[in-house]
Amino acid sequence: MGESSINFAKASSAALQDQQLRGNFRRAMDGLMSKRAVQFADTAEWNGVRTLGASVRLRALSKLPELLEKLEANCTKNGIQVHWASTTDEANAIVLSIMQRVNAKLVVKGKSMVSEEMHLNAFLEKHGIESLESDLGEYIVQLDEAMPSHIIMPAIHMNTKQIAHLFKQKIKEAEYTEDVAQLTDLARRVLRKKFATADVGISGVNMAVAETGTLCLVENEGNGRMSTTVPPVHIAVMGLEKVVEKLEDVPPVISLLTRSATAQPITTYVNMISSPRKAGEKDGPDEIHLVILDNGRSGIYADEELRNTLRCIRCGACMNHCPVYTKVGGHAYQAPYPGPIGSILMPQVEGLETRGELPHACTMCNACVEICPVKIPIVEIMGRLRSEAVHPGDAVKGAGSHASKAETMVWKGWSMTYASPLAYQFATALLAKLGNAAPASLPLLKEWTNVRSKPRFANRTLHALAREKGIPDV
């Protein structure tokens, strides 16, 4: 599902001019960082559970094909129908065919990043099916016809006033109010009618347990429980990496997830679904479908280093702590997954041709690596992708697509100069004499001098100064 090439530099420049947006993000992220620190104040506990969590994810990856087969077998035994999709197009087609079979007109959706990756709402709408987001943040973003700007808090870029105006404008029965309780209650009234009448409920999956064929969903609002319990059909979509081996692997991952994401010891609801409605049960869906999506993940998995991307538990802590994300916000990344994890995941999933700029949206400060609850070496992968973007033929889709002739020549020249003492002496002498005459507006220099002073060259080289002091060249 490739989109046209994005322009992070331009979008982030625009975001930096928007004082309102910067204020909204600054406040939210500062709060989240300090609250999360309180949750992990016990360093020994943090180290223990983090090491355990990372081992759970690595163990799952080490047995990934076998665990997916086991998950399929146990889900099937439990009555859950399992589907496999290589691409987002295929996943959308599977979802649509289920909907058409049951003649669905209205779908209620819990929050799901994979469905964002599939652009599922737009796809269903094209086929005459209303797909309604039911997580309050997602609902706000959908009303605003925008994209989520954070994977945990989709509407974090808006403040109460903006949401109050949006509700007044888009919801028929809305009175203008900036009272958060009243706004929330309005959404409750609108969405309850939809839960009660929807034909199908869609959800994501936070974790799927191979051992028992169980789908785990964490949430605070209850919309996930509504979407997976009230409609007669439940469709769950998940990326193939979301499997864990055993049921006992669930508690440490959930603990890391909820504490990292929103600084809660646990979410209001932890929902573990293992089968559709059984004989004698009075509610719950009659059908459950699980769609397992690849969309480039098997390619990522084949590479020893890049494979670590698939450890991710989608907690969003890397965004909350990223100095770039917290300044420009999520929309500048123009991707379903923004921030550090998005900057490494998106180019691998959709290709470096369109997403090759994202690994440059990073200062290599390592804040995301220090915070990541499952120890993903994000910055190393970021460097690897920068290199893949300009070197044809390597592991990632679109490798080499960002190679530019000028840049290649500059680097070649650089390496030749540094490999030859004569060339080096000549070049440094030349820069000492003429370097300061180069105008700041030169093409390659301009990017640097835009926001910084032009470097000044000394009029004599270090070698020359050393020789004067009687230190010979080696």
Added chain:
Amino acid sequence: MSESRNAILGKLRAGRDAHPLTPPESDFAVLRNKRWEGAERLERIKRMMEAVHTEFLETTEAGWPADVQAFLKAQGTRNLLFGPATEAGARLSSEWTEGGPELVPYADRVETFKERLFDGIDAGITTTLGAIADTGSLIVWPTPEEPRLMSLVPHMHLALLRADALYDTFWQAMTENRWADGMPTNALLISGPSKTADIEQTLAYGVHGPKRLVVVIIR
């Protein structure tokens, strides 16, 4: 679609076999060692759940149906959804007295009374399998007699908790009781009333599920 299945699994296997991954051992000691002494557990559960707006009603084995009725009457609750086929349900209906809120049985498939469930029920009461000290969570396993929506759709959820059914961690509850041997249709942890902070990080309760969670502690 099995073509995709085989292609995906084939690619994963080839990728993994070319570069096998040896995972470190999983050491659960950090969860195994998390312990609280007897009375501390309940105190912690109360403290954690109260911090997210859960209410508590203390009562006894002999007196809980009457105490629940008195509580609901004082709140002005019009009716209470209950599971008539459970032991707790049988006690409620036999001890319920005239003049209190109406007892509404969840006796048929939801399809037959969805409209009333969504528009006409004030409160629902369920049992629990216990609670977890680490996170302040109730363990709820819906059954045919006590369906899933009872703890979700009514504006108030009352949950019966026996004061001796407490665990230290989620991990301890599931391993001690061998959950992996047979998971129910839907197992749940519930740690407070429905809530959201999606509007400018401001907490608001009751966005989709119950606006109030009342834990009835039976000693």
